[in-house]
Amino acid sequence: xxxxxFEDNIRKKFEGQTIKAPNGIWSRVEGANNADLLVLYxxxxxxxxxxxxxxxxxxxxxxxxxYFKLEDSIENSxxxxxxxxxxxxxDYNNQTIFYPHFSTSGVSLxxxxxxxxxxxxxxxxxxxxxxxxxxQLYSExxxxxxxxxxxxxxxxxxxxxxxxxxxxxxxETKKRSSSSETKVWAGLEAGAGNxxxxxxxxxxxxxxxxxxxxxxxxxxxxxxxxxxxxxxEMDDGLARTVGFDFGVQFGKRWTxxxxxxxxxxxxxxxxxxxxxxxxxxxxxxxxDNPGGLDDNGEPTPITRSRExxxxxxxxxxxEVELNNNVQLASIPVKAGYFVVNKKFSLRLNAGLSANYLVxxxxxxxxxxxLNSSEFGLYNxxxxxxxxxxxxxxxxxxxFNFTLEPNYRHAITPLSNSVNAPSRFVIQTGLRYTLK
Amino acid sequence: MSVTEEKxxxxxxxxxxxxxxxxxxKFCDGMYLVALRYSKMQQEAEDILQESFIKxxxxxxxxxxxxxxxxxxxxxxxxxxxxxxxxxxxxxPMVDVNDLDDxxxxxxxxxxxxxxxxxxxxxELPTGCQVIFNLFAIEGFKHHEIAEKLQISEGxxxxxxxxxxxxxxxxxxxxxxxxxGSREL
Numbered sequence: 001x002x003x004x005x006f007e008d009n010i011r012k013k014f015e016g017q018t019i020k021a022p023n024g025i026w027s028r029v030e031g032a033n034n035a036d037l038l039v040l041y042x043x044x045x046x047x048x049x050x051x052x053x054x055x056x057x058x059x060x061x062x063x064x065x066x067y068f069k070l071e072d073s074i075e076n077s078x079x080x081x082x083x084x085x086x087x088x089x090x091d092y093n094n095q096t097i098f099y100p101h102f103s104t105s106g107v108s109l110x111x112x113x114x115x116x117x118x119x120x121x122x123x124x125x126x127x128x129x130x131x132x133x134x135x136q137l138y139s140e141x142x143x144x145x146x147x148x149x150x151x152x153x154x155x156x157x158x159x160x161x162x163x164x165x166x167x168x169x170x171x172e173t174k175k176r177s178s179s180s181e182t183k184v185w186a187g188l189e190a191g192a193g194n195x196x197x198x199x200x201x202x203x204x205x206x207x208x209x210x211x212x213x214x215x216x217x218x219x220x221x222x223x224x225x226x227x228x229x230x231x232x233e234m235d236d237g238l239a240r241t242v243g244f245d246f247g248v249q250f251g252k253r254w255t256x257x258x259x260x261x262x263x264x265x266x267x268x269x270x271x272x273x274x275x276x277x278x279x280x281x282x283x284x285x286x287x288d289n290p291g292g293l294d295d296n297g298e299p300t301p302i303t304r305s306r307e308x309x310x311x312x313x314x315x316x317x318x319e320v321e322l323n324n325n326v327q328l329a330s331i332p333v334k335a336g337y338f339v340v341n342k343k344f345s346l347r348l349n350a351g352l353s354a355n356y357l358v359x360x361x362x363x364x365x366x367x368x369x370l371n372s373s374e375f376g377l378y379n380x381x382x383x384x385x386x387x388x389x390x391x392x393x394x395x396x397x398x399f400n401f402t403l404e405p406n407y408r409h410a411i412t413p414l415s416n417s418v419n420a421p422s423r424f425v426i427q428t429g430l431r432y433t434l435k
Numbered sequence: 436m437s438v439t440e441e442k443x444x445x446x447x448x449x450x451x452x453x454x455x456x457x458x459x460x461k462f463c464d465g466m467y468l469v470a471l472r473y474s475k476m477q478q479e480a481e482d483i484l485q486e487s488f489i490k491x492x493x494x495x496x497x498x499x500x501x502x503x504x505x506x507x508x509x510x511x512x513x514x515x516x517x518x519x520x521x522x523x524x525x526x527x528p529m530v531d532v533n534d535l536d537d538x539x540x541x542x543x544x545x546x547x548x549x550x551x552x553x554x555x556x557x558x559e560l561p562t563g564c565q566v567i568f569n570l571f572a573i574e575g576f577k578h579h580e581i582a583e584k585l586q587i588s589e590g591x592x593x594x595x596x597x598x599x600x601x602x603x604x605x606x607x608x609x610x611x612x613x614x615x616g617s618r619e620l
Contacts, residue, residue, distance in 0.1 A: 006542040010572045013550040018464035019471060025481055026459050029488045033455070225476040280475060 053329055053356070057260065060246070183249040185400065187431030190242045195265055195423040225279040234324060237267025239423050243330070247431075255336035255347065262358075265326045265423075271364070275316040320364045326378060326414065327358040332386060345392035345400075353384040353408065384408040384423075402429040440504055447495045455492055462505065463488070466512045468554070472569050473516035475558055483519055487512040513574060517584070523562045524585065541604035548607065556606050564599035571596050 243261030250256070334351030341347075360378035388406025395401060408423040438446070438457060446454025463484065470483040490511050498507055545553070557565055570576045570584070571592070578596070582589040 006538075006546060007572045007575070009546045010553070011575065013548075013553060014468070014472075014573055016465075017468055017550050019468045021463040021467035021484060022477070022481060025463065025485050025488075026456060028485050029459065029492070030452070030456070032485070032489045033492050225474075225479050227478050278476065 053260070056331060060258070182251075182435070183433060184246070184435045185249075185431045185433045186244065186246040187400075187402075187429050188242075188244050189259070189261070189402075189427050189429035191404075191425045191427030192238065192240045193423055193425030194236050195239045195267075196236060225277060227276045227278070231272045232269065232322070233272070234267055234269030234322070237265055237324070239263060239265045239425055241330075241425060241427065245332075245429070245431075247336075249338075252341060253338045255338070257332075257334045257336060257349070257351075259332060261330045261332065261353075263328045263330060263355075265324075265328075267324050269322045269324065271320050271322055273316075273318045273320070275318070277314045277316070278311065280311050322362055322364050324362050326360045328355040328382075329358050330355045330384075334386060334388075336390070343394045345390075345394070347390040347392065349386065349388045349390055349404070349406070351386050352411075353386055355382045355384060355414075356380065357382070357414075378414055379412070381412075382414045383411040385411055388427075398433045400431040400433065402431065403427075404429070444495065444498060444504060447492060448498075458491075459488055462508050465505070466508060469509055469512045470516060472554060472557055472573065473513070473520060473566065475562075475565075479519065483512065483516050487515045490515065513570075517566065520562055520566055521585075524566060538600070541600055544604045544607045545600065553603075556603055559606060560599055560602055563595050564602060567592055567595040568599035568603070 241261050241263040243259055245257055245259030245261075247255055247257035330353045332351055332353040334349045336347045336349045339346045339348060357378050357380050386406055386408050388404045390402050390404040392400050392402045404427045406425055406427060408425065410422065438454070443454055443458050443461070447458055466487060467480065467484050470480040470487070471477075474480040474483060487508070491508055494511075498504070502510075548556070557568060560568065566585070567581060570581050571578065576584070578589045578592040581587075581592040585592070
């Protein structure tokens with residue numbers, strides 16, 4: 001056969017021929033592509049994610065400023081100044097005003113339902129349900145009708161003995177409609193808790209690394225035809241969170257709250273790697289076959305032979321420690337209901353949290369199998385449902401100290417391939433009431 | 436999914452998954468055969484195929500239409516396979532005692548095989564011979580091109596190729612002997 005034609009002939013034999021590729025390779029290709037794309041996307045979007053967070057903050061601040069402006073206008077427009085001359089009953093010793101009965105100035109005086117406080121600015125509710133926030137006695141010039149002035153002994157002995165006094169005073173009332181009863185606060189929060197390991201526990205490394213490359217890293221680097229199995233075992237981890245929040249209270253019970261929180265989640269574990277290396281070698285060594293004697297008793301010559309391909313099978317087991325770290329920037333939105341709202345408060349909270357992946361990495365401290373920690377294993381965005389019970393204690397009038405055990409359960413998975421984590425976190429916070 | 440090659444390329448360049456899968460489905464079987472030719476074990480061929488298609492999708496934005504898509508993908512598969520085999524290549528010039536033999540008889544023996552049987556025998560060759568036989572006889576590279584690609588001398592490429600053909604012919608004859616007993620062919 002012509003030498004030129006030999007190669008052509010061989011080439012033609014293979015032209016257009018196919019052998020069915022095994023199932024499962026496409027899913028491996030697709031998985032690797034997704035991981036690559038996510039890493040690429042993550043890198044490209046790094047600058048945009050901080051811009052997004054900044055934009056959200058600016059929007060929140062702008063809306064907050066607009067809200068406060070609106071609040072001021074409501075308050076100013078409803079301020080009234082009223083002067084009363086009233087004849088009041090009261091306790092002489094404590095100078096507690098109980099009931100204003102009639103106006104001496106001819107101006108109709110609201111009928112107050114209760115006024116059992118020593119401070120007339122508290123708990124004065126008129127019949128028309130208008131809340132009077134502030135009542136200020138303009139004049140200290142209270143004129144008692146001398147003939148009715150009780151002696152201290154009588155007032156102390158019998159609290160039911162009251163006298164009527166004329167009160168020359170001016171009361172300034174600040175009225176606000178019920179719609180302006182909103183309270184606004186801002187605060188700082190920090191917390192810690194644990195999270196389930198399931199999302200980082202299902203062979204994320206195995207899906208992220210080329211088996212041949214891993215095999216080469218594990219052993220001597222001289223594997224011929226390695227098949228690699230990796231099992232990954234991760235422990236539960238610690239979640240830490242810090243952030244700020246702002247909230248609005250509508251009426252006496254309902255609240256709406258949002259903010260920005262940074263969460264870091266760390267857990268440790270290990271990867272068990274088994275490499276099975278099966279390959280064939282050409283045996284180039286000749287084997288001497290010792291000679292013997294033939295039928296005539298003559299010695300036969302020593303012959304040499306060699307085997308062809310020899311199959312070799314080698315097994316390598318290896319275990320490495322793993323560290324997993326996920327950092328999230330979260331924007332929670334929570335609705336709350338005050339079960340108790342006094343100096344001590346008890347509030348039920350429920351809501352959603354949008355989480356943006358700031359960093360997600362799996363690494364081995366020994367750097368035996370992972371040189372790079374960026375595998376794009378985690379989704380850029382994930383969403384949690386939040387439920388919590390907040391205990392509050394009011395201090396210095398405007399400040400509120402809070403303690404909130406809460407549970408977060410993922411609505412969408414945090415990891416590309418596996419389950420979503422659930423978290424139990426105890427948060428503490430300090431809030432300042434702005435309005 | 437049935438689309439023209441041009442649409443397939445554009446879809447993949449935009450990173451659309453359905454087009455990527457269609458491209459994979461179209462070429463995977465042909466490229467698996469190429470990967471098998473350069474490997475000894477099935478797992479190795481699968482790794483080559485996987486890595487190759489990852490490279491295809493990563494680089495398809497750079498694909499120019501000065502060659503066919505099939506040829507471009509095949510080149511990636513061959514290069515990936517060579518990278519896989521590089522650590523196992525210990526190429527040195529070989530003096531084949533049969534160099535002076537009549538080649539036409541050996542070539543006729545090899546040429547009588549079907550592609551499946553030939554594939555089986557190529558995979559049994561020592562790695563160096565296997566790679567060079569594939570590159571020269573099937574991919575159509577010249578010896579000086581192979582020498583450049585593998586950083587060896589042209590003479591080494593030629594002698595490894597001769598050795599590959601000799602071994603193939605021997606293997607065919609051994610098989611025939613097993614098949615037909617000791618009867619002379």
